Amino acid sequence: MDDDISPTDGRETFTKAPPVPFDPDARPHQPVRAAMLGEEPPAGLRIDDLGPADESEPRIRLALLGERFDDPIAPGSVRCVACAHRCVLRPSRVGLCGVHQNRGGLLYTLVYGQAVASQAEPIEKKPLYHFLPGSDAFSVATQGCNFHCSYCQNWHISQAHREGRVPESRYLAPEGVVEEAVAAGARSIAYTYTEPTVFLEYALDTMTRARAAGLRNVFVTNGYESLEALDLLVPYLDAANVDLKAANDDFYRRICGARWEPVRDTIVELRGRGVWVELTTLLIPGLNDDRDELRAMAEWIATALGPETPWHLTRFQPAYRLSGLEPTPAATLVDAARIAGEVGLRHVYVGNAPEVETATTSCARCGERLIGRADFAVTEWRLVEGRCPRCKHALAGVGLEDSPVVV
Numbered sequence: 001m002d003d004d005i006s007p008t009d010g011r012e013t014f015t016k017a018p019p020v021p022f023d024p025d026a027r028p029h030q031p032v033r034a035a036m037l038g039e040e041p042p043a044g045l046r047i048d049d050l051g052p053a054d055e056s057e058p059r060i061r062l063a064l065l066g067e068r069f070d071d072p073i074a075p076g077s078v079r080c081v082a083c084a085h086r087c088v089l090r091p092s093r094v095g096l097c098g099v100h101q102n103r104g105g106l107l108y109t110l111v112y113g114q115a116v117a118s119q120a121e122p123i124e125k126k127p128l129y130h131f132l133p134g135s136d137a138f139s140v141a142t143q144g145c146n147f148h149c150s151y152c153q154n155w156h157i158s159q160a161h162r163e164g165r166v167p168e169s170r171y172l173a174p175e176g177v178v179e180e181a182v183a184a185g186a187r188s189i190a191y192t193y194t195e196p197t198v199f200l201e202y203a204l205d206t207m208t209r210a211r212a213a214g215l216r217n218v219f220v221t222n223g224y225e226s227l228e229a230l231d232l233l234v235p236y237l238d239a240a241n242v243d244l245k246a247a248n249d250d251f252y253r254r255i256c257g258a259r260w261e262p263v264r265d266t267i268v269e270l271r272g273r274g275v276w277v278e279l280t281t282l283l284i285p286g287l288n289d290d291r292d293e294l295r296a297m298a299e300w301i302a303t304a305l306g307p308e309t310p311w312h313l314t315r316f317q318p319a320y321r322l323s324g325l326e327p328t329p330a331a332t333l334v335d336a337a338r339i340a341g342e343v344g345l346r347h348v349y350v351g352n353a354p355e356v357e358t359a360t361t362s363c364a365r366c367g368e369r370l371i372g373r374a375d376f377a378v379t380e381w382r383l384v385e386g387r388c389p390r391c392k393h394a395l396a397g398v399g400l401e402d403s404p405v406v407v
């Protein structure tokens with residue numbers, strides 16, 4: 001995965017919060033839907049209801065997608081429906097992602113505005129090659145993740161709750177994210193490094209403000225969003241790079257603690273709802289590099305999303321619990337790209353492997369060279385109003401009309 005950041009030291013995690021006593025008089029939990037900028041809050045909900053539980057803890061807020069769960073053994077349980085895990089949280093318990101907690105019978109996010117990373121980067125680093133090429137995306141993340149991939153390169157922030165760490169962070173309100181993005185000259189905000197679905201409330205408040213400031217919104221995601229989360233996010237979401245880790249349930253269950261079908265469905269749903277989608281697969285020796293499985297994956301992409309869907313094949317570097325494995329051989333990456341080409345995929349890129357990197361975009365119809373890249377920068381631009389200069393075929397993507405290359 002290209003979109004990684006360096007580890008920092010940690011201490012005991014704050015998600016091991018002291019238990020909160022169950023309050024039988026707490027307001028019954030209703031599924032809360034976001035009140036967007038310029039809109040009235042949903043009936044019966046004051047906008048302040050989404051505000052801090054305590055002014056001294058601005059990072060703790062009511063979660064948007066919690067609902068009461070009747071458990072006769074554990075009264076006061078709630079269910080989080082932000083992602084396909086649909087965790088049921090007994091009083092004071094924290095969800096699988098480590099950043100949602102049942103406090104007094106209500107579901108809270110523990111990481112609102114608590115940024116562990118915030119920086120402008122080329123959008124090619126997400127990687128997105130067909131969305132505003134050559135522009136910068138202001139990247140932001142909190143800690144936490146709903147997967148626990150054994151090879152995660154950002155484990156120090158994604159798995160902080162499991163590893164007993166508190167990553168360095170700062171409070172950065174949504175308005176602050178947008179201000180810093182504009183000051184950095186970014187054209188989009190990327191919710192990335194960890195799974196943005198688990199900081200949905202923070203992301204959504206930032207997304208609405210980003211749109212108002214003329215910025216686009218990008219998710220780098222594992223594709224485990226629930227339909228309820230997509231309903232909230234998609235109106236403000238312009239593009240997504242989805243990690244397609246494998247196309248089978250066994251890999252997702254053993255390596256990531258998740259399932260394949262919800263990821264498959266989210267990818268199709270995002271595309272069907274008009275979000276620009278690119279896919280990334282990190283090829284791990286012996287785990288997801290079987291040639292037949294790669295062919296099946298490529299066939300699924302071509303059939304479900306179309307042959308002009310960009311697919312990024314990237315080199316695994318030993319990390320976290322798979323530190324003992326070897327990096328992906330160059331030959332495996334080249335072979336995988338060849339298989340994808342045989343299946344008919346038109347935009348296949350090999351990354352994180354300088355000796356065999358393919359970062360050039362060619363015309364899906366005639367093969368003409370259209371966009372050249374080096375080190376995540378656009379170095380050549382041959383599109384004319386978003387089309388191939390030779391055969392006039394329109395390149396699939398968003399924001400391809402203007403050249404970012406100064407000539």
Ligand code: SF4
Nearest residue numbers: 080083086087095097
């Ligand atoms: S976001 Fe997903 S993992 Fe986290 S509490 Fe909600 S359902 Fe569970």
